Every structure is written in structure tokens, then in C-alpha cells.
Amino acid sequence: MITSNRTPPAALGYRPDDPDFISDPYPALARLREGFPVVFDQQTNQWLISRHRDVNSLLRDRRLGRSYLHRASHEEWGRTAPPEWQAPFWQLLWPQLIDREPPDHTRLRNLVLRAFTPRAVEAMRPRIEVVVATLIDRAKQLGEFDLIADLIEDLPVTVIADMLGIPDADRHLLRPWSADITLMFELNPSLEYQRRATRASAEFSAYLRELLHARQGQPAHDLLGELVLAAESGDRLSEDELVATVVLLLNAGHEASVNGAANSWWALFRNPLALRELRRRPELAPTAIEELLRFDTPAPIFERWVLEEVKVEGVVIPRGQEVALLFAAANRDHRAFPEPDRIVLDRHPNPYLSFGAGIHYCLGAPLAKLEFDILFRQMLERMPGLELVSEPRWKPRFVLRGLESIQVRDRQP
Numbered sequence: 296m297i298t299s300n301r302t303p304p305a306a307l308g309y310r311p312d313d314p315d316f317i318s319d320p321y322p323a324l325a326r327l328r329e330g331f332p333v334v335f336d337q338q339t340n341q342w343l344i345s346r347h348r349d350v351n352s353l354l355r356d357r358r359l360g361r362s363y364l365h366r367a368s369h370e371e372w373g374r375t376a377p378p379e380w381q382a383p384f385w386q387l388l389w390p391q392l393i394d395r396e397p398p399d400h401t402r403l404r405n406l407v408l409r410a411f412t413p414r415a416v417e418a419m420r421p422r423i424e425v426v427v428a429t430l431i432d433r434a435k436q437l438g439e440f441d442l443i444a445d446l447i448e449d450l451p452v453t454v455i456a457d458m459l460g461i462p463d464a465d466r467h468l469l470r471p472w473s474a475d476i477t478l479m480f481e482l483n484p485s486l487e488y489q490r491r492a493t494r495a496s497a498e499f500s501a502y503l504r505e506l507l508h509a510r511q512g513q514p515a516h517d518l519l520g521e522l523v524l525a526a527e528s529g530d531r532l533s534e535d536e537l538v539a540t541v542v543l544l545l546n547a548g549h550e551a552s553v554n555g556a557a558n559s560w561w562a563l564f565r566n567p568l569a570l571r572e573l574r575r576r577p578e579l580a581p582t583a584i585e586e587l588l589r590f591d592t593p594a595p596i597f598e599r600w601v602l603e604e605v606k607v608e609g610v611v612i613p614r615g616q617e618v619a620l621l622f623a624a625a626n627r628d629h630r631a632f633p634e635p636d637r638i639v640l641d642r643h644p645n646p647y648l649s650f651g652a653g654i655h656y657c658l659g660a661p662l663a664k665l666e667f668d669i670l671f672r673q674m675l676e677r678m679p680g681l682e683l684v685s686e687p688r689w690k691p692r693f694v695l696r697g698l699e700s701i702q703v704r705d706r707q708p
């Protein structure tokens with residue numbers, strides 16, 4: 296048991312701000328996982344947890360929480376409250392179900408759960424088939440194109456905006472807002488990131504409040520209408536919670552999905568044998584998608600606050616501390632996955648953690664998997680010679696780790 300190790304994570308290569316680490320974090324994450332599975336990181340003031348067994352069990356452990364605000368104020372928790380100018384961001388974040396704990400979390404999750412069950416989602420298959428076909432038609436006409444901006448990016452946005460009932464004419468506003476808002480989730484976000492996230496929060500929130508007021512008293516034909524009804528019918532949902540829920544669905548639906556699909560294709564291009572095999576056997580798409588989300592985890596790190604002292608791998612982590620659960624390290628742990636650094640398209644079992652676990656398990660997982668299934672199958676079939684034109688570059692972000700663009704063309708258009 297390693298408990299008294301003084302090697303700082305930075306010396307092992309764990310440098311979340313460093314472009315080299317971001318482009319390939321796996322060697323450094325392996326060094327942490329094998330030598331220092333529970334270690335304090337002074338760069339981020341977090342305890343880094345990297346083994347699959349520990350990440351999996353801490354996600355389900357109620358002695359940890361996504362928030363501490365249901366237990367104590369910032370000051371009582373020994374933290375400084377965020378500055379007043381950031382209020383538009385925090386007013387949008389704190390009421391979100393992802394940052395609440397029971398009973399509020401349960402109440403808010405139940406309000407939207409029905410729309411995201413595997414059955415409800417499967418009913419959307421015909422519509423999503425059409426969306427994907429149209430996007431592929433458009434991309435094919437371009438010849439050489441950016442797989443992210445010209446194809447992948449519009450899929451999750453269109454699907455979730457359809458579900459909610461966001462007017463077509465406004466949809467181009469959504470992705471830039473969610474991209475900017477999620478900048479605040481980076482470790483030690485720069486002042487520029489904080490400003491952009493705050494500005495986008497104010498604009499997004501004002502836009503939604505106007506839309507919601509226009510929708511009041513109208514029949515509910517979509518998820519937004521159902522939420523408006525829930526808010527009108529009494530104490531189930533406040534207006535702040537309503538706005539925050541819609542923003543969460545739009546943000547969560549965009550960022551992780553775009554990065555998940557794009558990183559998966561980049562992994563396939565770098566592993567031509569796996570790509571050839573998937574082209575030969577597209578029926579492997581469902582397990583292949585999960586394997587690709589394991590192999591290159593789109594959201595590599597999620598944090599928790601320690602609400603009551605815990606002991607992990609023999610190390611005591613006191614109340615009040617923050618832990619960083621390194622999903623990307625856990626997803627490559629040889630103790631849970633034979634040959635973890637290889638893409639095994641039909642891997643089974645595959646206890647990957649990319650959608651989390653426990654009460655905050657990704658609400659959108661069935662939807663994301665369906666979108667990917669349709670997208671990947673149509674791309675394999677209709678773009679059989681898709682190849683890279685140039686080496687893509689990573690955005691300077693680790694928490695939502697994604698590529699700037701992926702320039703591609705189809706050799707057999």
C-alpha cells in the first residue's frame with residue numbers, strides 16, 4: 296500500500312495545463328495508477344484517484360457529493376464564495392440536478408427521466424436516422440471536410456434541441472454558449488475562461504427565460520413544454536431550476552457527445568486494423584462504441600467533495616477535501632480490462648466508467664449510444680474510404696478533452 300509517497304503528480308507527467316499531457320495523458324495516468332493510486336496534487340488541490348476499483352466505488356459512495364452546499368456554506372466549508380461578477384454562471388450551475396444531492400437531485404432527475412429511458416430514446420431512432428443522413432449528405436458534398444464542425448457537432452445539438460422544442464432559427468446560438476459555459480469546468484480556469492463562461496451564462500439564461508415566458512399557458516408537445524407545466528403546477532420545479540435543467544441538458548448533450556464521437560474516430564484512424572475490422576463488421580457498432588468511449592474517455596475526470604472522511608487504498612482523506620476521479624486512468628486499468636491499451640471491438644464484459652456510476656450516472660447515456668450507433672453505421676456504410684487529411688490538434692482543455700478539428704476526405708466518394 297502506497298501511503299507516504301512524496302513524488303508530486305507533476306513530476307510523473309500529470310500536468311493538466313500542458314498540451315503534451317493533453318494530447319496523450321495515458322502514460323502519465325498509468326504512472327499514477329500503478330505507483331500512486333491515491334495522491335494529493337498541489338497543482339489542483341485535489342486527491343487524484345486512478346484505479347478502477349476505487350473510482351467505481353467512490354462514485355457510488357454517499358460519503359462523497361458533487362456539491363457540499365446542501366451541508367454547509369462556502370465559508371463554513373473553508374472555501375471562498377465566488378466573486379459577485381460571476382453570479383450569472385453560478386445561478387445557472389447551482390440549481391442543476393448534476394450538482395444537487397438527494398432529495399433535490401431525485402426530484403429534479405425524476406422530472407426529466409421519462410424522456411431519456413432506453414425505450415423513449417429508441418422511439419427517436421427514425422428521426423435521428425434522418426438527421427444523420429442529412430448531415431452526411433451535406434458533408435459528402437464538401438469533398439474534404441472537418442469531421443467535427445461539418446458533421447458530428449450538429450447531431451447532438453439538433454437532437455436535444457428537437458426534444459426540448461428550441462426554435463430552428465435559434466439553434467446556432469446554442470453550441471457557442473455551451474462551449475463557453477463549460478470552460479469554467481476546467482481545472483484552474485483562466486480569467487478569460489471565467490469571463491467567457493459568465494457572459495455566456497447571462498445570455499443563455501436571458502434567452503431561455505424569454506422563451507419560457509412565451510411558452511407559458513401553451514400545450515406541452517415537447518420536453519420544454521412538460522417542464523413549463525411542472526413549474527406552473529406548484530412546488531415541483533422553480534423557474535431557476537427549470538432554466539438550469541434546460542441548460543444542463545443542452546450543455547451535457549453537446550460537449551461530451553461531440554468529443555466522444557470525434558475522439559472515437561481519431562482513435563479509429565490511429566488504429567487502422569480496428570477501423571478495417573469495424574468496416575467489415577458494422578454490426579459490432581454497439582460494443583465498439585462503448586469500447587471507444589473506454590479507450591479514449593471524452594470526459595476524463597470528474598470531481599467529488601468529501602462530505603465524511605473516507606479511506607482509499609489505506610489513505611485517509613478527511614472531510615472537506617476534494618477528490619478527482621480519473622475516469623481515463625480507471626478505464627485503462629489492467630485489473631479491470633485485459634489488454635487495456637488495445638481497442639477490442641467486441642470487448643465483453645466492459646465495465647467502462649465513461650458515463651459514470653451511482654446516482655449521477657449519465658442521464659443521456661441511452662441517447663448518446665443511440666446517436667453514435669446511427670452515426671457510426673451510416674458513416675461506415677456511406678463513407679467507406681474516409682481518411683485523415685492532416686494530424687488533428689487538441690484543444691487546450693483536459694476536463695472536456697476534445698480535438699479542434701479533424702480534416703478528412705472520402706477516397707471512394
Ligand code: HEM
Nearest residue numbers: 392393547548551552555597649650651655657658659663
Ligand atoms: C458520449 C456522451 C456523454 C458522456 C461521455 C457523458 C458523461 C457523463 C458523466 C460521466 C456523467 C456523470 C458525472 C458525475 O458523476 O459527476 C454524466 C451526467 C449527466 N449527463 Fe452525460 N454524457 C454524455 C452525453 C449526454 C447526453 C447526450 C445528455 C443529455 C442530453 C447527457 C446528460 C447528462 C445529465 C443530465 C447528467 C447528470 C445526471 C445526474 O446528475 O443525475 N449526457 N454524463
